[in-house]
Amino acid sequence: MTNVKQIGFIGLGIMGKPMVRNLLKAGYAVTVHDSREDASNELAADSAVPAGSPCEVARRSELVITMLPDSPQVSQVVAGKDGILEGAQKEATVMDMSTIAPATARELADLCRPKGVDFLDAPVSGGESGAIAATLSIMVGGKAEAFDKCLPILRTLGKNVVHMGASGAGQSAKLCNQVIASLNLLAMSEGLMLATKSGLEMEKLLSVVSAGAAGSWMLSNLGPKILQGDLEPGFKVRLLQKDLRLALAAAEDLKLPLPGAALVHQLYRSVEAAGKGEKGMQALVTAIETLSGSSLTGTRSA
Amino acid sequence: MTNVKQIGFIGLGIMGKPMVRNLLKAGYAVTVHDSREDASNELAADSAVPAGSPCEVARRSELVITMLPDSPQVSQVVAGKDGILEGAQKEATVMDMSTIAPATARELADLCRPKGVDFLDAPVSGGESGAIAATLSIMVGGKAEAFDKCLPILRTLGKNVVHMGASGAGQSAKLCNQVIASLNLLAMSEGLMLATKSGLEMEKLLSVVSAGAAGSWMLSNLGPKILQGDLEPGFKVRLLQKDLRLALAAAEDLKLPLPGAALVHQLYRSVEAAGKGEKGMQALVTAIETLSGSSLTGTRSA
Numbered sequence: 310m311t312n313v314k315q316i317g318f319i320g321l322g323i324m325g326k327p328m329v330r331n332l333l334k335a336g337y338a339v340t341v342h343d344s345r346e347d348a349s350n351e352l353a354a355d356s357a358v359p360a361g362s363p364c365e366v367a368r369r370s371e372l373v374i375t376m377l378p379d380s381p382q383v384s385q386v387v388a389g390k391d392g393i394l395e396g397a398q399k400e401a402t403v404m405d406m407s408t409i410a411p412a413t414a415r416e417l418a419d420l421c422r423p424k425g426v427d428f429l430d431a432p433v434s435g436g437e438s439g440a441i442a443a444t445l446s447i448m449v450g451g452k453a454e455a456f457d458k459c460l461p462i463l464r465t466l467g468k469n470v471v472h473m474g475a476s477g478a479g480q481s482a483k484l485c486n487q488v489i490a491s492l493n494l495l496a497m498s499e500g501l502m503l504a505t506k507s508g509l510e511m512e513k514l515l516s517v518v519s520a521g522a523a524g525s526w527m528l529s530n531l532g533p534k535i536l537q538g539d540l541e542p543g544f545k546v547r548l549l550q551k552d553l554r555l556a557l558a559a560a561e562d563l564k565l566p567l568p569g570a571a572l573v574h575q576l577y578r579s580v581e582a583a584g585k586g587e588k589g590m591q592a593l594v595t596a597i598e599t600l601s602g603s604s605l606t607g608t609r610s611a
Numbered sequence: 612m613t614n615v616k617q618i619g620f621i622g623l624g625i626m627g628k629p630m631v632r633n634l635l636k637a638g639y640a641v642t643v644h645d646s647r648e649d650a651s652n653e654l655a656a657d658s659a660v661p662a663g664s665p666c667e668v669a670r671r672s673e674l675v676i677t678m679l680p681d682s683p684q685v686s687q688v689v690a691g692k693d694g695i696l697e698g699a700q701k702e703a704t705v706m707d708m709s710t711i712a713p714a715t716a717r718e719l720a721d722l723c724r725p726k727g728v729d730f731l732d733a734p735v736s737g738g739e740s741g742a743i744a745a746t747l748s749i750m751v752g753g754k755a756e757a758f759d760k761c762l763p764i765l766r767t768l769g770k771n772v773v774h775m776g777a778s779g780a781g782q783s784a785k786l787c788n789q790v791i792a793s794l795n796l797l798a799m800s801e802g803l804m805l806a807t808k809s810g811l812e813m814e815k816l817l818s819v820v821s822a823g824a825a826g827s828w829m830l831s832n833l834g835p836k837i838l839q840g841d842l843e844p845g846f847k848v849r850l851l852q853k854d855l856r857l858a859l860a861a862a863e864d865l866k867l868p869l870p871g872a873a874l875v876h877q878l879y880r881s882v883e884a885a886g887k888g889e890k891g892m893q894a895l896v897t898a899i900e901t902l903s904g905s906s907l908t909g910t911r912s913a
Contacts, residue, residue, distance in 0.1 A: 411809065434823045434824055434825070435823060435824065436824070446819060446822060446823040448819055469819060469822050469823065471815055471818070471819045473811060473812065473815060473816070473819070474810075474811060474812060474815075478809075478810075478811060481805075481806070481809035481810075481811055482806070482811055482815075482816055482819060482820070484805065484809075485802045485803070485805045485806040485809070485811070485816060485820060486802070486819070486820045486823065486824075486825045487825075488798070488801050488802045488805055489798045489799060489801070489802035489820055489825035489827075489830065490798075490824050490825040491798075492794060492795070492797055492798030492801065492802075492871075493794070493795055493798050493825065493827055495794055495798075495871045496790070496791045496792075496793075496794030496795050496797075496798065496871065497791060499790050499791070499794065499869045499870075499871050499872055500787045500788070500790045500791035500794075501787070502867060502869075503783075503786065503787045503790055503858065503861070503862055503865070503867060503869065504783070504784070504787040506862075506865040506867050507713070507780075507783035507786075507787070507861065507865065508776075508780075508783075509775060509776065509780055509783055509784055509787070510775065510776060513773055513775060513784075514775070514784055514787060516773070517748060517750055517771060517773045517775070517784060517788075518784070518787060518788045518791055520748060520771050521736045521737060521748040521771065521788065521828065522736055522737070522738075522788070522792050522828050522829070522832075522846075523736075523788045523789075523791035523792040523795065523828065524827065524828040525791075525795055525826065525827035525828065525829075526823065526824050526825065526826040526827065527824070527827075528791065530824075544824075556805065559805070559809065560805055560808075563805070563808040563809065564903065564904075565804060565805060565808050565899075565903045565905070566899070566902045566903060567801045567804075567805065567899075568801075568874055568878070568902070569794075569797045569798065569801050569871065569874060569875075570801055572870055572871060572874060573871075576870070597867075597868070597869075600868045600870070601866065601867045601868060602866075603867070
């Protein structure tokens with residue numbers, strides 16, 4: 310097992326950019342690519358090396374990381390024209406850290422295998438702040454040897470790194486995470502709306518429910534934002550909707566009804582219909598505001 | 612403001628019994644009553660004094676605490692024949708620690724007021740284990756002076772004691788707590804079912820999702836029980852259903868749609884239909900098992 314030194318990184322958005330900076334800080338040589346050229350140039354100032362295509366990135370890298378919006382983009386970048394597989398070194402590893410369909414992750418692993426390339430699915434949880442602070446949770450699927458080889462790099466990017474199992478297992482774990490997280494958001498939204506309509510002092514209510522059996526990360530971290538009328542992302546409605554779509558599709562394949570997740574998905578559609586797709590996921594509360602014709606957010610700005 | 616020394620306690624069930632023991636341990640004189648005589652006699656062995664009726668309890672007590680199943684029982688014990696108000700001392704306080712309708716709490720406060728009796732609603736969260744360990748969260752509604760007078764006693768019974776506001780505010784806060792808690796249970800149930808159907812290693816999945824943005828008290832405390840197939844209460848399905856019924860009724864009065872809470876209430880109906888009303892609230896997962904014809908609980912007994 311050799312130590313990886315040359316890393317390629319494709320997809321330099323809100324998440325990708327700070328992740329590349331953490332890799333550079335740790336001393337890795339990083340070749341970068343993004344469909345928007347200015348994103349690559351920005352990181353060149355931090356000593357990353359821009360490349361013209363995913364294929365070119367792959368030629369220069371032992372490990373290629375992708376961080377892209379959804380399954381089609383990842384498939385294109387890995388297996389399309391001028392894609393990673395056209396330039397991949399023998400015994401290279403491709404690690405996709407986007408959130409995509411578990412089935413697509415398994416298909417890409419199958420496409421990589423005959424070329425001697427390992428494919429890991431390694432989606433993350435923790436958002437932009439976790440990417441910047443290198444405190445992401447990372448759920449990994451794929452061969453144990455490939456996971457072991459990438460572990461030092463994963464530890465540069467996050468702190469809770471778990472090998473979940475075979476290809477697709479990382480993505481499956483991420484989708485479970487999103488189902489739970491989004492229903493915890495609904496829990497908070499309905500509970501806080503009932504509280505405000507009941508005329509309770511919201512700060513007191515939040516403190517007492519957060520401390521007990523109703524407590525959650527959402528309540529502790531996004532509850533105060535809701536009370537302040539702060540709907541900025543964090544993690545965007547549009548992206549959580551994509552993840553819920555993937556979760557519901559995976560559940561459909563498994564013949565598993567998820568009535569709660571389906572409800573949250575529909576309620577977020579109302580949030581999107583109101584033009585709030587780029588707001589933070591705590592904007593779910595605005596769907597309950599709309600349903601009841603009452604307001605909570607912003608009525609108690611600190 | 613005098614220090615309360617003589618306490619009456621009516622309702623000696625799973626919660627009431629350990630609460631009385633904590634009061635006795637703290638040195639209070641406690642007169643007890645329960646419709647089942649053997650419950651009173653059991654506590655007499657711990658030096659509580661049994662009384663034949665709520666009225667008789669009230670004659671001997673500066674503060675009367677009630678801990679009963681639901682609104683009708685509390686109304687009967689406070690304002691019915693041989694009830695507390697028939698025997699209440701001048702300047703006595705009645706503190707109802709049951710979970711009942713906020714509107715009923717307000718009505719009872721209105722009935723007590725002309726007799727010079729203060730009424731506090733003070734529902735608790737934390738279940739049997741919290742009652743035994745005196746770590747209950749207690750949400751209190753009613754006059755500030757009455758709250759202050761009872762605070763030393765409340766601190767004997769719980770550790771997170773908050774005065775939420777006027778009469779009914781304690782009950783309203785409790786119902787918000789139950790809405791959030793029950794939807795967090797649905798979040799866990801759907802997430803864990805998706806994980807098990809996806810073939811993930813459940814202990815790993817639970818540990819990774821508990822640590823991040825999907826984390827909740829439910830996941831940390833009842834998730835492991837679900838994986839072990841342990842559906843024992845804790846807090847019973849039947850009682851959470853009663854609380855959800857109260858929450859949905861309060862929301863109806865407030866013209867507030869709570870689609871998630873309504874869904875959880877319906878799913879628990881399926882749990883009750885399967886004869887699991889006396890199981891712990893984590894049995895919600897069995898509704899998702901039933902919907903999908905697959906099993907999770909008990910398949911991985913530790």
